[in-house]
Amino acid sequence: MYHRHDVIVVGGGGAGLMAAVQLAGQCDVAVVSKLYPARSHTGAAQGGIAAALANVEEDHWEWHMFDTVKGGDYIVDQDAAEILARDAVDAILELEHMGLPFNRTEDGRIDQRRFGGHTRNYGEAAVRRACYAADRTGHMILHTLYQQTIKHEVAFYDEFHMLDLLITEDGICNGIVALEVQSGELHIFHAKAVIMATGGFGRVFKITSNAMANTGDGLAIPFRLGIPLEDMEFFQFHPTGIYRQGILITEGARGEGGILRNDAGERFMERYAPTLKDLAPRDMVSRYIWQEIREGRGVNGSDYVHLDLTHLPPGTLREKLPDITEFVETYLGLDAETQLVPIQPTAHYGMGGLPTDIDGRVVVDEDNTVLPGLYAAGECACVSVHGANRLGTNSLVDLVVFGRRAGRQAGEYINEAGFAPLQREPEYRSRAQVDSFLSRAGGERVPDIRATLQTEMMDKASVFRTGSELEGLTDTLRQLRDAYSNAAIQDRGRIFNMDLLEALELEALLDCSDAIVAGALARTESRGAHSREDYPDRDDDNWLAHTLAYKTSGGIRMKKKPVVITKFEPQERKY
Numbered sequence: 001m002y003h004r005h006d007v008i009v010v011g012g013g014g015a016g017l018m019a020a021v022q023l024a025g026q027c028d029v030a031v032v033s034k035l036y037p038a039r040s041h042t043g044a045a046q047g048g049i050a051a052a053l054a055n056v057e058e059d060h061w062e063w064h065m066f067d068t069v070k071g072g073d074y075i076v077d078q079d080a081a082e083i084l085a086r087d088a089v090d091a092i093l094e095l096e097h098m099g100l101p102f103n104r105t106e107d108g109r110i111d112q113r114r115f116g117g118h119t120r121n122y123g124e125a126a127v128r129r130a131c132y133a134a135d136r137t138g139h140m141i142l143h144t145l146y147q148q149t150i151k152h153e154v155a156f157y158d159e160f161h162m163l164d165l166l167i168t169e170d171g172i173c174n175g176i177v178a179l180e181v182q183s184g185e186l187h188i189f190h191a192k193a194v195i196m197a198t199g200g201f202g203r204v205f206k207i208t209s210n211a212m213a214n215t216g217d218g219l220a221i222p223f224r225l226g227i228p229l230e231d232m233e234f235f236q237f238h239p240t241g242i243y244r245q246g247i248l249i250t251e252g253a254r255g256e257g258g259i260l261r262n263d264a265g266e267r268f269m270e271r272y273a274p275t276l277k278d279l280a281p282r283d284m285v286s287r288y289i290w291q292e293i294r295e296g297r298g299v300n301g302s303d304y305v306h307l308d309l310t311h312l313p314p315g316t317l318r319e320k321l322p323d324i325t326e327f328v329e330t331y332l333g334l335d336a337e338t339q340l341v342p343i344q345p346t347a348h349y350g351m352g353g354l355p356t357d358i359d360g361r362v363v364v365d366e367d368n369t370v371l372p373g374l375y376a377a378g379e380c381a382c383v384s385v386h387g388a389n390r391l392g393t394n395s396l397v398d399l400v401v402f403g404r405r406a407g408r409q410a411g412e413y414i415n416e417a418g419f420a421p422l423q424r425e426p427e428y429r430s431r432a433q434v435d436s437f438l439s440r441a442g443g444e445r446v447p448d449i450r451a452t453l454q455t456e457m458m459d460k461a462s463v464f465r466t467g468s469e470l471e472g473l474t475d476t477l478r479q480l481r482d483a484y485s486n487a488a489i490q491d492r493g494r495i496f497n498m499d500l501l502e503a504l505e506l507e508a509l510l511d512c513s514d515a516i517v518a519g520a521l522a523r524t525e526s527r528g529a530h531s532r533e534d535y536p537d538r539d540d541d542n543w544l545a546h547t548l549a550y551k552t553s554g555g556i557r558m559k560k561k562p563v564v565i566t567k568f569e570p571q572e573r574k575y
């Protein structure tokens with residue numbers, strides 16, 4: 001079936017809906033999403049959204065910018081970080097005016113709490129910068145934006161799974177192909193511009209805070225077509241996942257005063273980060289948790305430590321952290337008010353993604369050459385405001401600030417651009433992909449290949465990495481790719497074929513893993529979330545640079561891209 005809209009936004013999470021809201025009423029915009037928009041992972045975001053509102057104590061956007069740059073271990077592009085920190089203030093007010101129910105101070109202003117790596121006066125002490133709606137901030141953002149898109153009559157194609165991106169021979173993006181889940185039918189969406197807002201890829205790892213749907217489809221599809229992925233080696237592990245399950249306990253729990261303790265009950269973060277302690281950035285806290293565990297100070301000699309919330313003032317959990325209190329009870333059978341909570345780092349956020357300029361335009365090389373008609377925003381994009389390690393609460397602000405910019409920029413572009421003609425049979429690649437699965441008999445099971453992939457990535461490419469393990473992992477990925485080319489699915493029907501969707505998602509996980517591992521192997525230094533035990537130091541002489549990974553017929557080709565430095569020269573990172 002054929003559809004035509006001026007702009008197609010792929011993804012109904014925070015980034016996609018923010019972009020769509022900008023375009024609504026000005027042009028014909030449609031959102032294509034494999035999930036119902038309200039089920040997007042943005043809805044799971046808990047702790048907060050950063051903006052230097054200075055509602056509860058002195059704060060300035062320059063301090064927020066500095067923290068973002070330092071938090072990202074100095075490979076944040078500073079022009080983008082300046083926009084993030086400056087525009088955050090206005091973006092929060094826009095959300096408030098749309099009706100977002102933030103927690104309030106006693107005098108009725110938006111309340112703010114502490115979060116990791118956010119400081120007053122360039123690192124002096126933790127600052128209250130995170131605006132929040134209890135521990136359901138993402139849920140409130142997503143629903144607020146969804147209401148706006150409904151109000152402005154944005155067209156929605158819910159449960160349509162994107163399979164391919166259309167690019168003309170002249171290199172202009174002119175649409176997508178998607179599978180309608182309910183019927184199994186292929187749909188061609190012809191557009192003047194496409195905005196990718198497909199979210200993250202945490203499902204690459206075994207222990208993760210991410211939803212099942214976070215499989216990186218929107219990174220993998222352009223990657224297969226020769227578009228590079230930037231900085232994929234930087235994957236953030238959040239320090240506090242529920243032990244063995246990875247379900248997130250927001251950093252807001254430490255922002256409200258929670259403490260990490262080892263087997264001896266010691267508040268070990270005091271030793272590693274004397275100023276910020278438990279509110280040091282995530283890359284560091286996750287590394288130090290593993291260090292405690294490796295040195296035998298995990299609880300009962302095991303592979304977890306405790307999050308202690310028992311000393312918080314009465315009512316804090318109920319009023320400010322109700323959901324995580326319930327998670328702890330449901331998944332661990334514990335009462336967080338009186339008992340210690342077992343936690344371990346959990347795969348949380350991909351700093352890398354589709355390279356874009358500050359207006360959300362996808363760029364394809366180190367000179368920032370734009371691919372006309374293609375935009376990206378949110379977790380699937382790399383603008384790069386998070387560099388080597390994202391600060392907590394900076395993703396939600398990235399969605400609204402850069403989702404908005406991508407939407408506005410696409411709106412300007414389509415005023416000039418026409419519908420580039422479609423190639424013949426634009427759906428041929430997608431049809432071949434689907435038909436090959438539906439016609440194949442016998443072969444390895446998709447869930448088995450996926451489980452091996454997730455375990456291997458967890459073991460060899462998570463918090464600590466070494467060259468030799470990454471080389472071994474490269475071979476394993478090749479074997480898994482071979483297994484995948486013979487994989488079979490059980491359901492051969494067209495209607496609601498979840499087996500088929502999982503098989504397609506597995507290919508995206510394999511592509512993202514290839515890019516992560518190639519980047520991790522290439523980057524012979526330790527920076528932010530990328531920690532090479534064989535190269536333990538940061539190496540600014542060789543690696544104050546982004547990486548671009550290109551998929552080629554023979555494997556992955558890596559290139560470097562310069563970092564934009566405007567205000568803050570790299571320094572040693574201490575907290």
Ligand SMILES: Cc1cc2nc3c(=O)[nH]c(=O)nc-3n(C[C@H](O)[C@H](O)[C@H](O)COP(=O)(O)OP(=O)(O)OC[C@H]3O[C@@H](n4cnc5c(N)ncnc54)[C@H](O)[C@@H]3O)c2cc1C
Pocket residue numbers: 010011012013014015016032033034035036037040041042043044045046047048049137138160161162163197198199200209210211213217218248250348349377378379380392393394395396397399
């Ligand atoms: C548990 C948890 C808590 C978090 N808490 C915070 C927090 O407190 N503060 C903060 O700043 N950040 C937080 N984050 C990070 C932040 O929530 C995410 O980075 C962000 O919400 C991603 O938004 P997005 O719009 O890019 O993607 P998502 O919200 O993940 O949406 C992706 C969309 O793309 C669609 N899609 C994907 N693939 C396809 C396809 N093939 N075809 C069609 N559609 C597709 C999906 O249907 C979905 O609608 C948290 C993350 C997690 C996992």
